[in-house]
Amino acid sequence: MEQLTIVSEVMAALGRVLPGRRPIALHEPEFGGNEWQYVKNCLDSGWVSSAGDYISRFEHLLQDFTGAPHAVAVVNGTAALHMALLLAGVRPGDEVLTPSLCFVATANAISYCGGIPHFIESDSSTLGAGPAVLGEYLNDIARISGGVCVNHNTGRPLRAMIPMHTFGHPVAIEGFLELCERFRLALVEDAAESLGSYYGERHTGTFGLLGTLSFNGNKIVTTGGGGAILTSDSALAAQARHLTTTAKTNHRWTFSHDQVGYNYRMPNINAALGCAQIEQIAGFLDAKRRLAARYHQAFASVSGATLFSEPPGCRSNYWLNVLLLDHPSETILDALLQTTNEEGVMTRPAWKLMHQLPMYASCPRMPLPVAEGLSARLLNLPSSAVLGRDDGE
Amino acid sequence: MEQLTIVSEVMAALGRVLPGRRPIALHEPEFGGNEWQYVKNCLDSGWVSSAGDYISRFEHLLQDFTGAPHAVAVVNGTAALHMALLLAGVRPGDEVLTPSLCFVATANAISYCGGIPHFIESDSSTLGAGPAVLGEYLNDIARISGGVCVNHNTGRPLRAMIPMHTFGHPVAIEGFLELCERFRLALVEDAAESLGSYYGERHTGTFGLLGTLSFNGNKIVTTGGGGAILTSDSALAAQARHLTTTAKTNHRWTFSHDQVGYNYRMPNINAALGCAQIEQIAGFLDAKRRLAARYHQAFASVSGATLFSEPPGCRSNYWLNVLLLDHPSETILDALLQTTNEEGVMTRPAWKLMHQLPMYASCPRMPLPVAEGLSARLLNLPSSAVLGRDDGE
Numbered sequence: 001m002e003q004l005t006i007v008s009e010v011m012a013a014l015g016r017v018l019p020g021r022r023p024i025a026l027h028e029p030e031f032g033g034n035e036w037q038y039v040k041n042c043l044d045s046g047w048v049s050s051a052g053d054y055i056s057r058f059e060h061l062l063q064d065f066t067g068a069p070h071a072v073a074v075v076n077g078t079a080a081l082h083m084a085l086l087l088a089g090v091r092p093g094d095e096v097l098t099p100s101l102c103f104v105a106t107a108n109a110i111s112y113c114g115g116i117p118h119f120i121e122s123d124s125s126t127l128g129a130g131p132a133v134l135g136e137y138l139n140d141i142a143r144i145s146g147g148v149c150v151n152h153n154t155g156r157p158l159r160a161m162i163p164m165h166t167f168g169h170p171v172a173i174e175g176f177l178e179l180c181e182r183f184r185l186a187l188v189e190d191a192a193e194s195l196g197s198y199y200g201e202r203h204t205g206t207f208g209l210l211g212t213l214s215f216n217g218n219k220i221v222t223t224g225g226g227g228a229i230l231t232s233d234s235a236l237a238a239q240a241r242h243l244t245t246t247a248k249t250n251h252r253w254t255f256s257h258d259q260v261g262y263n264y265r266m267p268n269i270n271a272a273l274g275c276a277q278i279e280q281i282a283g284f285l286d287a288k289r290r291l292a293a294r295y296h297q298a299f300a301s302v303s304g305a306t307l308f309s310e311p312p313g314c315r316s317n318y319w320l321n322v323l324l325l326d327h328p329s330e331t332i333l334d335a336l337l338q339t340t341n342e343e344g345v346m347t348r349p350a351w352k353l354m355h356q357l358p359m360y361a362s363c364p365r366m367p368l369p370v371a372e373g374l375s376a377r378l379l380n381l382p383s384s385a386v387l388g389r390d391d392g393e
Numbered sequence: 394m395e396q397l398t399i400v401s402e403v404m405a406a407l408g409r410v411l412p413g414r415r416p417i418a419l420h421e422p423e424f425g426g427n428e429w430q431y432v433k434n435c436l437d438s439g440w441v442s443s444a445g446d447y448i449s450r451f452e453h454l455l456q457d458f459t460g461a462p463h464a465v466a467v468v469n470g471t472a473a474l475h476m477a478l479l480l481a482g483v484r485p486g487d488e489v490l491t492p493s494l495c496f497v498a499t500a501n502a503i504s505y506c507g508g509i510p511h512f513i514e515s516d517s518s519t520l521g522a523g524p525a526v527l528g529e530y531l532n533d534i535a536r537i538s539g540g541v542c543v544n545h546n547t548g549r550p551l552r553a554m555i556p557m558h559t560f561g562h563p564v565a566i567e568g569f570l571e572l573c574e575r576f577r578l579a580l581v582e583d584a585a586e587s588l589g590s591y592y593g594e595r596h597t598g599t600f601g602l603l604g605t606l607s608f609n610g611n612k613i614v615t616t617g618g619g620g621a622i623l624t625s626d627s628a629l630a631a632q633a634r635h636l637t638t639t640a641k642t643n644h645r646w647t648f649s650h651d652q653v654g655y656n657y658r659m660p661n662i663n664a665a666l667g668c669a670q671i672e673q674i675a676g677f678l679d680a681k682r683r684l685a686a687r688y689h690q691a692f693a694s695v696s697g698a699t700l701f702s703e704p705p706g707c708r709s710n711y712w713l714n715v716l717l718l719d720h721p722s723e724t725i726l727d728a729l730l731q732t733t734n735e736e737g738v739m740t741r742p743a744w745k746l747m748h749q750l751p752m753y754a755s756c757p758r759m760p761l762p763v764a765e766g767l768s769a770r771l772l773n774l775p776s777s778a779v780l781g782r783d784d785g786e
Contacts, residue, residue, distance in 0.1 A: 028439055029439055031436045031439070031441075035436055036433060036436055043428055043666075047610070048424075048610055049609055049610020049611070049618060075469070078655070103648075104639055104650045105639065105656060108639070108653055112505075216442055217441055222442060224441040224661065225468065225659075246471075246498065248497075254742065255496075255743075256744075257745075258750070258751055259752050260504045260752050261497070261501060263470070263472070263618075265618075267617035267663065269666065270618075270660065348646045348647075348648065349646065351648040352648055352650075359652050
């Protein structure tokens with residue numbers, strides 16, 4: 001009975017917010033600005049590949065928008081995470097603290113460095129990791145030895161921490177800064193989903209030693225495939241440029257390389273798209289916040305489920321709106337997923353928790369009751385910017 | 394004196410082939426087909442990212458053109474090499490045979506798998522590795538033990554071999570097939586530079602267990618950044634698709650992954666460009682062969698240097714034309730590089746040999762006198778398709 005009630009109330013609330021057309025995507029991009037002009041310029045110039053003006057122009061637009069002193073554009077968010085972790089000093093055998101409730105790219109990027117993900121607990125007030133409970137856990141398991149933080153259960157270095165701004169909602173980043181200082185961990189900030197989200201007055205992704213962005217097709221701004229590394233450290237930025245362009249040494253014709261490098265630079269044609277997209281980000285953010293407000297209003301009267309709100313003191317891009325069941329229930333969640341998707345309203349659950357995936361099941365982890373509870377409570381709702389416009393058709 | 398003569402003769406020969414405008418790039422792309430239309434369609438559809446029709450269309454065009462039963466499009470040639478090596482079974486601690494005269498991406502891809510490059514000698518008749526001298530070397534150092542080929546000097550498995558079709562010229566691939574069978578090595582064929590090149594009647598990249606292509610901006614066909622994996626093995630092709638799309642399991646809404654995967658799929662907007670490009674490949678190949686013929690004619694009278702010709706029985710795409718000094722001379726080569734580049738005719742030497750780079754200096758290797766000689770003899774000449782047209786301006 002409860003299940004039937006909740007499903008029908010959710011469907012009614014969605015009906016009050018969403019336009020009549022079906023299907024409605026979870027998140028689709030909009031190309032209503034200079035996209036075609038810039039891409040056409042790019043084709044006409046012949047510079048479509050890993051050199052060209054749009055790449056540096058896009059990086060400058062990212063710097064201006066986020067306030068990060070340096071931005072380095074790369075092929076995708078996974079590549080940005082991989083490079084950021086390498087630059088943060090993650091080496092084979094190191095452990096890296098990362099939420100279990102996270103997209104798989106973060107744990108994979110740790111693996112690419114030869115590192116071991118160490119899964120940390122979520123906080124239901126941000127949907128990201130929680131610094132207080134993590135601090136208590138680290139007090140138990142971490143020891144500083146020779147200037148390095150060591151997990152005394154495994155004997156391995158704890159090298160870095162990657163909190164994530166989940167679905168665009170800012171995590172309690174100041175708490176993590178304090179923990180990283182106390183435990184001598186490098187802070188890499190996974191801001192893949194939070195372009196346009198602020199903790200206080202400051203853009204997410206600019207607090208850590210390095211931050212990472214994604215411009216995948218489902219993100220608030222897209223370059224087809226793309227990502228970026230943010231940092232205020234000019235030496236790290238220079239090293240990021242070097243590592244992502246095969247570590248080629250600077251010479252007019254000699255092809256020489258001074259370390260194992262990567263082919264991770266964003267192509268110019270994708271950057272051209274990005275320049276046009278970021279010019280429109282203020283409008284995308286407005287529309288997405290209007291959509292979130294409409295969802296809040298529509299779900300206010302639904303019993304048993306609540307629309308997630310940006311944490312206090314933060315401004316979220318509401319990348320993907322989150323409906324939370326008041327109580328964990330796989331059964332109700334499955335019924336909601338089934339009914340919405342069958343009716344052409346695309347929704348999805350949280351990612352399967354990282355510690356439940358076969359390749360990461362034996363990794364070290366904290367007790368994870370909140371993350372496990374959230375994954376049986378959480379439903380992402382359609383969140384395209386167009387749905388927040390008055391003519392959302 | 395010899396130096397002055399050779400430089401002035403080379404400059405005169407270049408003057409007979411190249412148009413008067415300066416600078417002349419080493420290799421620039423041409424967008425004279427359906428590039429605008431397809432990219433615009435792609436933007437209009439909203440499908441710019443890692444799903445969309447142009448990706449499978451591009452893959453089918455590659456299959457039709459090369460004759461490979463399966464093609465999997467990825468973000469670049471480096472990603473294709475990385476995946477091909479993983480799929481060929483390269484694991485941490487394995488050695489992989491690869492020419493020292495090669496672009497760094499190949500050795501790097503071996504490193505990404507945790508493998509160790511083992512550098513092999515070049516053959517001046519193909520500019521690629523030579524199977525005969527490699528066979529003698531393997532007779533000395535390799536033993537089959539428990540079905541696995543082992544380097545008895547290092548005790549490590551010799552897992553795979555990556556011959557490369559250097560500058561587009563087909564390597565003696567049948568010799569490598571025989572060696573791989575005899576020594577139980579996986580054959581991965583680096584065809585990054587040889588789209589449109591044939592060994593006998595068969596397209597390069599289709600002989601090995603897996604082959605790899607590149608569509609970087611300087612290649613015969615470009616997607617901005619891009620690459621592909623070729624194979625005739627449908628299980629490997631399926632695994633390539635799975636691994637390059639984060640190893641996500643197939644479900645309508647669940648986000649689950651069954652192994653460490655990669656974000657390596659080519660975005661749809663880049664594939665749209667690729668579809669338009671490959672439609673024009675016959676014209677690009679004709680123009681490039683005409684340019685090669687003109688270079689041959691112009692350099693016939695130059696003493697001390699010879700234009701490299703496709704190996705007998707092969708048809709080369711002449712991706713980058715190669716001028717070879719008859720005798721190794723760093724001094725003459727430097728003088729040629731200096732003079733041509735200062736006059737706006739972009740030329741370049743071979744890549745610095747892999748065993749001379751700091752990160753690969755301690756890797757195992759064969760004696761490499763031919764590779765070392767070639768690197769003091771070799772100059773790449775401007776090779777854009779447009780230069781082979783009658784109105785090459």
